[in-house]
Amino acid sequence: MAVTTPARERTRHEIVRQAMNLFQAGGYNATSLQDIATAAGCSKATVLYHFSGKPAVLAAVLEPAAADVAELVKAAAQLPRAEAQELAIQRFIDLAVEHRGVVDVLQDILAVIEQMPEFGQLVADGMRLTDYMAGSDDPLERDLAKFAINGLLGECRHSGERTDDDLRRLCDIALRRLLRRA
Amino acid sequence: MAVTTPARERTRHEIVRQAMNLFQAGGYNATSLQDIATAAGCSKATVLYHFSGKPAVLAAVLEPAAADVAELVKAAAQLPRAEAQELAIQRFIDLAVEHRGVVDVLQDILAVIEQMPEFGQLVADGMRLTDYMAGSDDPLERDLAKFAINGLLGECRHSGERTDDDLRRLCDIALRRLLRRA
DNA sequence: TTGAAAACTGGCCGATCGGTCAGTCAAGAT
DNA sequence: ATCTTGACTGACCGATCGGCCAGTTTTCAA
Numbered sequence: 001m002a003v004t005t006p007a008r009e010r011t012r013h014e015i016v017r018q019a020m021n022l023f024q025a026g027g028y029n030a031t032s033l034q035d036i037a038t039a040a041g042c043s044k045a046t047v048l049y050h051f052s053g054k055p056a057v058l059a060a061v062l063e064p065a066a067a068d069v070a071e072l073v074k075a076a077a078q079l080p081r082a083e084a085q086e087l088a089i090q091r092f093i094d095l096a097v098e099h100r101g102v103v104d105v106l107q108d109i110l111a112v113i114e115q116m117p118e119f120g121q122l123v124a125d126g127m128r129l130t131d132y133m134a135g136s137d138d139p140l141e142r143d144l145a146k147f148a149i150n151g152l153l154g155e156c157r158h159s160g161e162r163t164d165d166d167l168r169r170l171c172d173i174a175l176r177r178l179l180r181r182a
Numbered sequence: 183m184a185v186t187t188p189a190r191e192r193t194r195h196e197i198v199r200q201a202m203n204l205f206q207a208g209g210y211n212a213t214s215l216q217d218i219a220t221a222a223g224c225s226k227a228t229v230l231y232h233f234s235g236k237p238a239v240l241a242a243v244l245e246p247a248a249a250d251v252a253e254l255v256k257a258a259a260q261l262p263r264a265e266a267q268e269l270a271i272q273r274f275i276d277l278a279v280e281h282r283g284v285v286d287v288l289q290d291i292l293a294v295i296e297q298m299p300e301f302g303q304l305v306a307d308g309m310r311l312t313d314y315m316a317g318s319d320d321p322l323e324r325d326l327a328k329f330a331i332n333g334l335l336g337e338c339r340h341s342g343e344r345t346d347d348d349l350r351r352l353c354d355i356a357l358r359r360l361l362r363r364a
Numbered sequence: 365t366t367g368a369a370a371a372c373t374g375g376c377c378g379a380t381c382g383g384t385c386a387g388t389c390a391a392g393a394t
Numbered sequence: 395a396t397c398t399t400g401a402c403t404g405a406c407c408g409a410t411c412g413g414c415c416a417g418t419t420t421t422c423a424a
Contacts, residue, residue, distance in 0.1 A: 007371065007421080027293055029211050033412065043373050048413065050371095108290060111209055140352070143337070147356045150336025151329040157293075170322070174329045177359050189401065215382065225403050230383065232401095371420070381410075388403075394396085 012050050015040045016060045023105040028058060028112070059118055062106070065099035066122045073125045076132045085135035089181065092129065093171045096152055097164050103156040135179065148178045194232050197222045198242045205287040210240060210294070240291070241300055247281035248304045255307045258314045267317035271363065274311065275353045278334055279346050285338040317361065330360045 018039035022031040033054060037044040051057045072091050076084040096103050106113075113119045126149075134145040152171050162170075175181070200221035204213040215236060219226040233239045254273050258266040278285050288295075295301045308331075316327035334353050344352075357363070 011371080032410075034410090044412090045373055045375095045414085046371080049373090054412065108293060111290060112212075140355070143352050144356060144359075147333040147337055147352070151333035151360075154332025154335070155325070155329055170325050170329070173322070174326055174360060177326075177362070178333075178356060180359070193401080214380075216380090226382090227384085227403050227405095228401080231403090236382065366424090368423095369421085371418105373416105373418075375415095377412105377414075379411080382408100384407075385405090386403105387405105389401085391399090391401105393398080 008050075011040070011042065011046065012060075015042070015047055015050060015057065019057050020061045020101055020105065023058070023061060024101050027108040028105065029108075033057075055116055055118060058105075058109070062102055062119070062122065065095065065102040066125070068095050068099070069122065069125045069129065073128050073132070076129075081135060084132045085179075086181070088129060088132035089175050089179065092133065092149075093152075093168055093175065096156055096171065097168050100156040100164075100167065103153055107153050107157065133175075133179065135181075141179070144178050148175050151178075190232075193222070193224060193228065194242075197224070197229055197232060197239065201239050202243045202283055202287065205240070205243060206283050209290040210287065211290075215239075237298055237300060240287075243287060244284060244301070244304065247277065247284040248307070250277050250281070251304065251307045251311065255310050255314070258311075263317060266314045267361075268363070270311060270314035271357050271361065274315065274331075275334075275350055275357065278338055278353065279350050282338040282346075282349065285335055289335050289339065315357075315361065323361070326360050330357050333360075 015036060019031070019036045022035055022039060026035075033044045033047050036057065037047045040047070047057065051060065072088070072095065075091075076087050079087060114123055130142065130145050130149060133148065134141040151174060155167065155170060155174075197218060201213070201218045204217055204221060215226045215229050218239065219229045222229070229239065233242065254270070254277065257273075258269050261269060296305055312324065312327045312331060315330065316323040333356060337349065337352060337356075
């Protein structure tokens, strides 16, 4: 028991992996526990053996990206405002590209996620990240930052149609135009 | 029978009105026919008496905005490219503000709408509108136009928090920065 | 080898969904 | 007074959902 049982981790990981694909392809609400179980090669009961419920599966799918966002917010917190903005823009694009699948999932649960207490930290981090990206307290700049994030979320969809590099280039141009950092 | 029966139109209109509110507040999938019926003060069977099914209710909600978009696309079609772009930007913002409730609804059904044949025309018009807003065949400009539309869609949410004028101003600035028309 | 813990599953539950249908009811025409 | 028709509804249907539980199979330390 020094290491976690390999079988447990393998099954858990496969469930999360397949859930990610299904959430991305059809959305969270349109994906049933049975769909996830079938894709993962186990029974629905097994999914509920490893996770307390459907929201817990979602949380596991989002977790790596959420951790990266939390880390980014913490890093930006101890920087002067201008540098924090630059860091937020740069790293946020990187994160969006790296976790583009998760971003895609996030898109159709934004309305739902805000009333799930288990995602409160992620929502709060998202708000703070928006503040850093805005670079000032000007309401217009804050709205433009939100505008930029919404646009970026939309661009991460249809994953197969664009390479990571193309996506990164596009987001970089768009954010710098919007936030006047070019 | 020279005019349509007043009772019929009154009930139909109330169903559409309440459906719009509910779709906007909770999304299309999360709103049941029973919810709509209760809000409209009639039975679920009555909703299905007036509309062939749930997608038909959605179509009725989207119809006025869809008609305006179709008209805009037709108008832009017979203009030189630069003028078509200016018209598309200007009018699209107006339409988004005027139909911000519909835009809000549209947000969470973008993935679903593409596989419903009854909305093929609306999807096609949206694509053509994107082309006009891009102003050129440059793939980057097209992507930026899509980026702009996605951002704008996101900004139309949380309707109560911003006045129409504020929303119009924000979208105008954002689109002109993104598309380099300022 | 064995026994207990971990991993897993089939079958079931209550709830809710979109949708159907037979029939009620008021109103206008004859 | 009777009939027709459009508007409307309660009751019901099959399907599917998330979740639960009793019980089986696998794994592995002693």
